[in-house]
Amino acid sequence: MxxxxxxxxxxxxxxxxxxxxxxxxxxxxxxxxxxxxxxxSRNEDVLRIAIQGTAQDAAARQSLVDAFTEAHPDIPVRLQAIQSADWGDFFTKILTMTAAGTAPDVTYVATEGAQLFAERMAEPLDRWVDGDHTEVADYFEDVHPSLIESFMYDGSLYTLPLDFNAANMYLNLDTLRSSNLDFPSEDWDVEEFESMLRTMKEHQGTDFSPYYWTNRLFGGIVPWLYANDTSILREDRFDGGSWLWDRFYSADQVAERRGGYRWTTSNVSSDAVGETFEMLNRWVREGLSVRPEEGGGNALVGLFASSRIGATPAGGYWAQGLHEAGMAEDRFDVQYFPRWRSQRHQFGSAGYAMMRSSERKEQAWEWLKFTASKEGMELAFPSPETTPTRRSMATPEFYRETGPERWKVFYDTLDEFPDSGPIPAPPQQAEIENALARNVATAMGGSQAQLHDALDRLDGELTAAMESPA
Amino acid sequence: MISTDKPTGTPARRRSHRWFIALLLAPTLVGMGIFTILPILGSLVLAFFEWDLVSAPTFNGVDNFVALGADTTIRRAFINTIGFVAIAVTLQLALAMFLAVMIQSRMPNWLRLFFRSTFFFPLVLSAASVSIFMRYMFNEQFGVVNWMLNLVGISSVPWLTTQTGAAAVVIFVFVWQNFGFSFLILIGGLASIPKELHEAAEIDGASGWRHFRNITLPLISPSMLVASVTAMITALQVFDQPYVLTRGGPGDSTRSAVMVVFEAAFQRLEFGLASATGLVLMLIIMLITWGQFRLSRRLVFYQ
Structure with missing residues (x-):
């Protein structure tokens, strides 16, 4: 070797x-x-709360967690921020965690997922609300019943909604001024709206769009369908709910309230739906409106703030967004959605849901109660990044730094138009939203014949989706 | 230095050598087993079940495959994908070949290096980021592309909101981002062609086209095979660009096969159907790749 x-x-x-x-x-x-x-929080004995967002979003709620810990030192809490593209993505991640046996105890749920969660994962709050009715009475007294009913499913309540946004109409005041237009009145109608768009188009440059909208369930075609007293899905109500209405609200406040919204089948073949699609298609063809943008409309704030858009539907969350984009209070304002056959508005809401699989339900309920208290909501919503569900928080002080001048519109939408309804989101919401988005895009992109083909197809897809298991 | 030659020593030494090879391969094999083979087997099993993550999976035979065949959206997505592959891969290879030949011709080395880096650069960017950026560029009302068209008197094009426009943009973005890889493979192949062959052809008075057809193309064919196989596989798996740019719309016009897998699994929680769709896509990819290799026996020349 x-x-x-x-x-x-x-x-x-x-x-x-x-x-x-x-x-x-x-x-x-x-x-x-x-x-x-x-x-x-894996394998730790803590109350796990999932929210949609980033670690920064979780950090922003630290004051809420601290206040809760001070009030309940025996309940350690950990916020889990789950990053996701949209609510649908977030719900899927929660479902994946549930399947893996690591479901959180509490999840922040929006209207889009309310019925999916109620059907599969969330615990009804009825007995908890009933048991602590004196403690939560002030919450219900302060919150509009429309918001409560939007989180009822088959007669049971699944969250105490904390924030909401109605699809109101934002108007660019720079554009109105330079187009010699007055601010519209509260009871303006679709014809006035169209006339306003035409005037804007005449006065502005080629890189300007009078009306801008996104292609999704909230703020897309649905607000126009609601204004025309129709919807993509036939709407009904579940029976029940009197256990809550009778205890917390006066009879005249809740005469029309039942046990939650129930969407049964497609309504696309109705004349009113066709009429609504035709109107928007015409606006697109005539250059009064953009074709609806896919996704969340990320460019929207910048385009509106730079006065390249005249009008767009959005909720109270936009006040802070426009303020952060450098738009002064005197450059934008908000009005109710224009009237057509009705002036029914669309809204979406959100709140914490207790997970059925949780072994810490008592602790979870304490979290739900605390976050729905005035103190909890003031900590959670220090600025108008959304509209708090407590009417008492809709104050001039809340909108002092951001505007708009007509901030009252945000909450008054519910009082003025009590028939306003939630985003049509049955448990099959993902299929509904997909079918709607792709067919709206086709309907708005071409001829009348293409529009009617798209509507026929949408009708078929929604019918199939509603017949599939929840 | 470690020898990889077959050992000629005692049987014990040969056994030791085999163990050594196995040990070196182990991390890769374990990784492939956990992250590739097991998921494929899992998908294979899941394709015969109905599972929504929350309830227990239930066996449903070939129902998922029947549903897959009956679903017009899925059929359309597969047709879109095949059409996309045909156009995008052809463009990608043609562009890569054209640029590789241009750059390989007379050019200072520093400039050649500059172009190589520039053409490869889009590949290292995240496809999602590129698509978001392109979505702004191709916005009908506010995009820079239409702004430039307007400058030269051409009216705005509804790029992302018409079926043809959206498909064109998805193809453009994909090709722009991926041609650099084919380019690098082809330029490597071109560099390996002996100069003497071109010199001899030049003495014989061959034209530029004859150079390309009779020398460059045959000798670069092994590189073309690699470039076309990788381009084809990447194109068949296209997801990021249509998802971010158009969400598969307008209508289903840019919906790809991988998008329907994603939507079935993560939007509708139909994991069985998603697995079945994924398996069919995998079979198509294998079939096309096998076809390419079969074809290469006649078209690829090895020196």
Whole structure:
């Protein structure tokens, strides 16, 4: 055996040993990651609360967590921020966590997922609300029944909604002024709206769009359908709910309230739906409106703030957004959605839901109660990034820094138009939204014949979706 | 230095050598097993079940495959994908070949390096970021593309909101981002062609086209095979660009096969149907790749 062979054998053994040691070391170091034990709150005895957003969103709610911990030192809480593209994506991630046996105890749920959660994962709050009715009475007294009913499913309540947004109409005041237009009145109608768009178009440049809208369930075609007293789905109500209405509201406040919204089948073949689609199609063809943008309309704030858009539907959440985009209070304002056959508005809401799988339901209920208290909501919503569901929080002070001047429109929408309804989101919401988005895009992109084909197809797809299991 | 030659020593030494090879391969094999083979097997099983993540999976035979065949949206997505692959891969390879030949011709080395880096650069960007950026550029009302068209008197084009426009943009963005990879493969192939062949052809008075057809093309064919196989597989899996740019619309005009897998699994929670769709797509990819290799026996020349 010569010297060089010795070296080669030595280096091979050395390499083997080194490789083995490295592999063991890396595996050991990565063990918490590989087994998922480093995931915050996994295997910890804490109340796990999932919210949609980033770590920054969770940090922004730290004052709420601190206040809760001070009030309930025996209930440790951990917020889990779950990043997602939209509510649908968020709900899927929660479902995945549920399937993996790591479901949170409490989840922030929007109207889009209310019935999906009620059907599959959320615990009805009825007995908790009933048991603590004196503690939560002030909440119900302060919150409009429309918002409560939007979170009822088959007669049971699933969240105490904390924030909402109605589809109101934002108007660019710079554009109105330069087009010699007056601000519209509260009872303006679709004809006045169209006339306003035409005037804007005449006065503004080619890179200006009078009306801008997105292609989704909230703020897309649905507000126009509601204004025309129709919808993509036939709407009914579940029976029940009197256990709540009788206890917390006066009879005249809740005469029309039942046990939650029930969407039964497609309504696309109705004349009113066709009429609504035709109107928007015409606006697109005549250059009064953009074709609806897919996704969340990320460019919208910048375009509106730079006065390249005259009008767009949005809720109270936009006040803070426009303020942050540098838009002064005297450059934008908000009005109710224009009247057509009705002036029914669309709204979406959100609140914490207790998960059926949670083993900490008592603690979860304490969190729900605290976050629905005035103190909790003031901590959660320090600025108008959304509209708090408590009427008492809709104050001049809340909108002092951001505007708009007619901030009262946000909450008054519910009082003035008590027939306003939630986003049509049955448990099959993902299929409904997909079918709507792709067929609206086709309907708005072409001829009358293409529009009618798209409506026929939408009708078929919605019918199939509503017949599929919830 | 570690020898990889077959050992000629004692049987014990040969066994030790085999163990050594197995040890070196182990991390890759374990990784492939956990992250590739197991998920494929899982998909294979799941394709015969109905599962929504929350309820227990229930066996439903071939129902998912029947549903897949009956679903017009899925059929349309597969047709879109095949059409997309045909156009995008052809454009990608043609562009990569054209630029590779241009750059390989007389040009200072520093300029050649500059172009190589520039053409490869889009590939290192995230497809989602590129698509978001392009969505702004191709916005009908406010995009810079229409602004430039307007400058030269052409009216705005509804890029993302008409079926033809949306398909064109998705193809453009995909090709723009991916041609750099084919380009690098082809330029490597071009560099390996002996100069003597071109010199000899030049002495014989061959034209530029004859150079390309009779020397460059045959000798670069192995690189073309690699470039076309990788381009085809990447194109068949297209997702980011249509998802971010158009969400598959208008209508279903830009919906891809991978998008329907994603939508079935993560929007409708139909994991069985998603698995069945994914398996069919995998079979198509395997079939096309096999076809390419079969075809290469006649069209690819190895020196």
């Amino acid at each position: 010569n010297h060089s062979t010795d070296l080669r054998r030595l280096s091979r053994r050395g390499l083997l040993g080194l490789g083995g040691l490295t592999a063991v070391g890396l595996t050991g170091a990565a063990w918490p990651r590989l087994t998922g034990t480093d995931i915050p």
